[in-house]
Amino acid sequence: MSQMSLEKRFGQSAVFVASTLMENGGVPQSATPETLLKEAIHVISCGYEDKSEWGQEIGWIYGSVTEDILTGFKMHARGWRSIYCMPKLAAFKGSAPINLSDRLNQVLRWALGS
Template identity: 80%
Template structure:
């Protein structure tokens, strides 16, 4: 019986021609319906737990080359930008019930604003090249206090990366590869969506 129930739930056909999904807050018709569904369910008071069974419950497909990966990143970024401009934006939606914890809201906000990080990323990558080519240093000198704030911010980013490595068991090589791809995605797919979303 348990195997039958798992196959029924795993097939996702158990809710066809029913209102079950809409009753508990399922969101349909979005590229990133998983984020929207989780957000709406948390706003209505549902709780979630992290479950990592020894035997995987579901297996998915992962992109095998850069082209497929960029297509996937573009789709995810499109969904995030879509949520940002929708009525379900975590910056505006669900404040009245007070059921969403602050860290949950910040996590959902993070999922919708990351495509916009491409704009400062492109500036960060191109400004040094412009300075080298023109021979002009266009960034003003920092005061001692500003330098201390910058150093604290930089160290906090490094500390966060080190903690992520320790908690997740990811190797430094894999983290470095992920950072490289973040720059590639930020300079292409995310940038395209941030600049040309309405066109």
């Protein structure tokens, strides 16, 4: 498989693509912690899967206001497993509306599909 077709399938992370070619997964031994951190940040970015096939292949759902629920349900139906992770320190804070007016505005946007 050519490098270009691998990137189309798995995205443009050289470390991620290399890990898909390893027999038991993992990361290349030559990868430094700094490189791995940089690649992890790259792979988790919102636009990483654009112009790649892997999101659809593993079951991501696109074009729905409830894609998170549908994706989770579809992935579990295909045999994937997940865990509930609750770290001692909260990873994300302040991403929800804090008053009723903002909350109602958010619900309205979701209902209208935007």
